[in-house]
Amino acid sequence: MKFRSFFLVSILLITSTIFAQKFENLAQTPPMGWNSWNSFQCENVNETVIKEMADAMVKNGLKDAGYEYIVIDDCWQIGRDKDGYIIVDKEKFPSGIKSLAAYIHSKGLKFGIYSDAGTKTCAGRPGSKGFELEDAKTYAKWDVDYLKYDWCFTEGQDAKVSYKKMRDALYKAGRPIVFSMCEWGENKPWEWAENVGHLWRTTLDIDMKGRFDGDVWDNHIGWTNIVDMQVGLEKYAGPGHWNDPDMLAVGNNDMPQNEARAHFSMWCMLAAPLMAGNDLRAMSVNDQDILTNKALIAVNQDVLGKQGFKIEDLGNFEIWQKPLENGDIAICLFNRDITNKKYKINWSNLKIKDFSGSYTVKDLWKDKVIGSSNKEFTIEIPSRDVVVFRLIKT
Template identity: 45%
Template structure:
């Protein structure tokens, strides 16, 4: 038996078939990695092309000394600009910023952390460094030999080939084949390497990401450290919950917490919404110089527990009233995480009716940012800060 997938590609409709057994395997996260949304750090948002060996070592040390590792953050991910050219045998080389990637991986591992790396299915990366096109097996073996634990695979370098395709269907096939090829190469190494698809949600990737081996896939364009962009990305995830689960997650991009472009309330919105979305939590600030306030935002154990909930059910929007949005996520213990978000630029008071979420009569609620326990009626009023959130864990 085959299952039919309907995917929109550049305005056309592409139908793809996969066997029932393969689809079932894909839906369960067939490499058995990322059973909960990955947590860690990525170099791009803060360091961009200034990342080097010393930066990575400093971030690893800070992740441990700050308590972030103990809070669940384990991946230290190197983004673009680490690559040099290839040697005479076609093996990828690191540039002068990373003199010994194996030694760096050993150092990161010695801290109880894992190391991630970046490449592209095209001939070049976004920053015009060496991509993996035609060298997928070689690169995967190199990553495994270095001790890499996570690969972010960015579509950038393949876009020209896709644009030159004779039809949208052919362009889609080029992309699918490229991501499948690296998945096979990674599996063939025998090393567990989390596979992160970075292709900006193109062609409704959430419908087929598991079929090409993805453990997570970007659902949007790039985030920036501005409330408007973060909100646009986060709130646009409504309706995608059914495509996520253990081993295969929707990824609305990395965290900007601590980079300075948003208020504390806006960063609380960022963390709360990502937790409801069961999103990967990949910090993007300088861990070696963050403030106590930033650390508290990133390591709030109650918020992290929502993101990492064992049921692995992504939450969704349940109601809107102008700039007020209520989102909910069902949790393994039978409770719900409820986020009341205010997208307006001034504080607003709103009435929340928990009966729409299935609650009847009085409820117990924990305010996850204030740490307060409350007894609430199923309908209650609350004031939400400008661009802020009231984030509750509610049980009957």
């Protein structure tokens, strides 16, 4: 009898262990893709828009640059049937989600969807609370590859419990799905979510409209202040588990080219997920060039999986480092001021971690080798802009 009890307990523990995990070997580099919310929100998202975004991702070179996920955010769902399964808004998505996923896959892309850990989504549509397994089974049946899971209408819920519940449901449903946790960093997910999600938001949404202080650059949730909030979080990021400082704002709200370049560069330095949110059908040449810059994307997607960190802080001028494979190092000179900044670089005097020997110095935005780390030189960084170097080990 004792042996039988021990055997049953062991089976239960093994079963619990099997299901109490996320899918491994996903998001080994930061996910790259596009999300519908920033441009289309609830009112204007529909099947036609999503298909056209997939077409544009291929046509405009984003797919070739590494972008692969097309993610529908909120407002695709309308209710639940008598068995608790989610109902698609047929006015917006008349062909259904499985058909749309098939279209995305036919383009060589991957498909993502959205839900919420609470009773309702942020736009008031049905959330997944109490229906985690039904939703996970539905996503698997629809061939979903990515789930963004929000945190609205969650009064009284424990974030660790709620996100683990969906993680387990996804695993039980059997289809490998990247799990993007979006609880805005309220519960410090970087401290506990490595085995729960593949990425987790670290802050509130970027305020792209300047509705608080009138400046999208540095209002209290402008993207530069969100950069400040990433300091110290680098030890929590790595292959399969990433800090997420929110979607890219490049191409939205007439962001100037210099600021867009700085924003994109810092997300690459931070090993942040690169989820575009602009209208890919109508983006400018400048925005397209920024979003598809192969040298910066290579920094972001480096297989070492290290998040960048600040090594110098001179007020409105900062220097950031990101370790790369083969001993290479990315260095970003970040000028946050409204005036240009001249800076004399002596590489050996900078506080670069694991800096030794000689390096070839390449300016990544100019795509030009400018010399060797053995020589000093002075550089001018334009206002609200960056210069990014790759130090190539020689």
